[in-house]
Amino acid sequence: xxxxxxxxxxxxxxxxxxxxxxxxxxxxxxxxxxxxxxxxxxxxxxxxxxxxxxxxxxxxxxxxxxxxxxxxxxxxxxxxxxxxxxxxxxxxxxxxxxxxxxxxxxxxxxxxxxxxxxxxxxxxxxxxxxxxxxxxxxxxxxxxxxxxxxxxxxxxxxxxxxxxxxxxxxxxxxxxxxxxxxxxxxxxxxx
Numbered sequence: 001x002x003x004x005x006x007x008x009x010x011x012x013x014x015x016x017x018x019x020x021x022x023x024x025x026x027x028x029x030x031x032x033x034x035x036x037x038x039x040x041x042x043x044x045x046x047x048x049x050x051x052x053x054x055x056x057x058x059x060x061x062x063x064x065x066x067x068x069x070x071x072x073x074x075x076x077x078x079x080x081x082x083x084x085x086x087x088x089x090x091x092x093x094x095x096x097x098x099x100x101x102x103x104x105x106x107x108x109x110x111x112x113x114x115x116x117x118x119x120x121x122x123x124x125x126x127x128x129x130x131x132x133x134x135x136x137x138x139x140x141x142x143x144x145x146x147x148x149x150x151x152x153x154x155x156x157x158x159x160x161x162x163x164x165x166x167x168x169x170x171x172x173x174x175x176x177x178x179x180x181x182x183x184x185x186x187x188x189x190x191x
Contacts (some may be wrong), residue, residue, distance in 0.1 A: 004085055021034045029033070038069070040060055040064035040069050041058065041059050041060035041061055041064065041069060041070065041073070042058070042059055042062055043056070043057070043059075043070075043073040043074060043077050044056070044057050044058075045077050045080075045090075046079055048091070050089075051088075052086075052087060052088030053087075053088060053089045053090075053091065054081055054085075054087055054089070054090050054091070055090075055092070055093070056074060056078070056091070056092050057092065057093075058070045058073055058074055058076060058092050065101070065104075067155075069095060069110050070108055071111070071112065072106075073110070074108065074109075074112055075112055078090060078112065078150070078155065079155075079159075082152055082155045087152065088151065088152050089149055089150070089151050089152070090114075090149065090150050091117075091147065091148065091149040092109050092114060092147075092148045093145050093146065093147055093148075094109070094145070094146045094148065095124055095126070095143055095144075095145055095146075096143040096144040096145070096146070097143075102146075106131055106146065106148070109148045111149070112150070112158070113150045113154050113155060113158035114148040114149060114150045115148065115149060115150065115154070116146070116147075116148055117147040117148060117149055118146075118147055119144050119145065119146045119147070120144065120145045120147065121144050122142035122143065122144060123142070123143070123144065123145045124142065124143050124144075124145050125140055125141075125142055125143075126141055126142075126143050127138050127139065127140040156183075
């Protein structure tokens with residue numbers, strides 16, 4: 001877990017308990033104080049129970065959202081995970097939220113090469129007021145969780161596209177049509 005600093009190339013490590021506290025504060029909308037005004041958020045990479053698989057997450061303080069800190073931090077951590085840790089798969093989960101941030105987060109992950117794997121409907125319970133005592137029970141709502149992932153081979157292709165001249169890059173639509181044409185040809189061959 002590392003805090004994202006506005007100063008390029010710097011980071012500040014956080015212990016697991018500090019990281020959990022920071023994530024809880026961000027979820028609850030509590031103003032964050034990293035102790036350093038140049039720190040704009042945090043990114044984490046956590047080993048999953050599956051071999052070679054990691055979970056990734058990012059949280060940016062509200063005042064700094066939209067400044068491209070999240071995509072850059074995720075890309076740097078992904079590069080480290082795939083190239084240094086020999087990771088096979090990185091997965092992300094995006095929780096349904098009120099407002100535009102869910103769509104923005106989905107767009108960030110998709111532009112970084114993640115593929116949509118599905119949505120778990122009403123999979124996460126979010127208390128309405130997590131800091132309030134619940135004398136009559138817990139109030140809140142169930143939210144959908146969207147799952148995305150990128151494989152090591154996808155990362156290689158993503159990295160190659162970033163370095164290739166734009167004239168040689170195919171759009172997602174061109175890739176989709178080419179894949180559909182190939183699948184159609186294979187199906188016709190079996191008939």
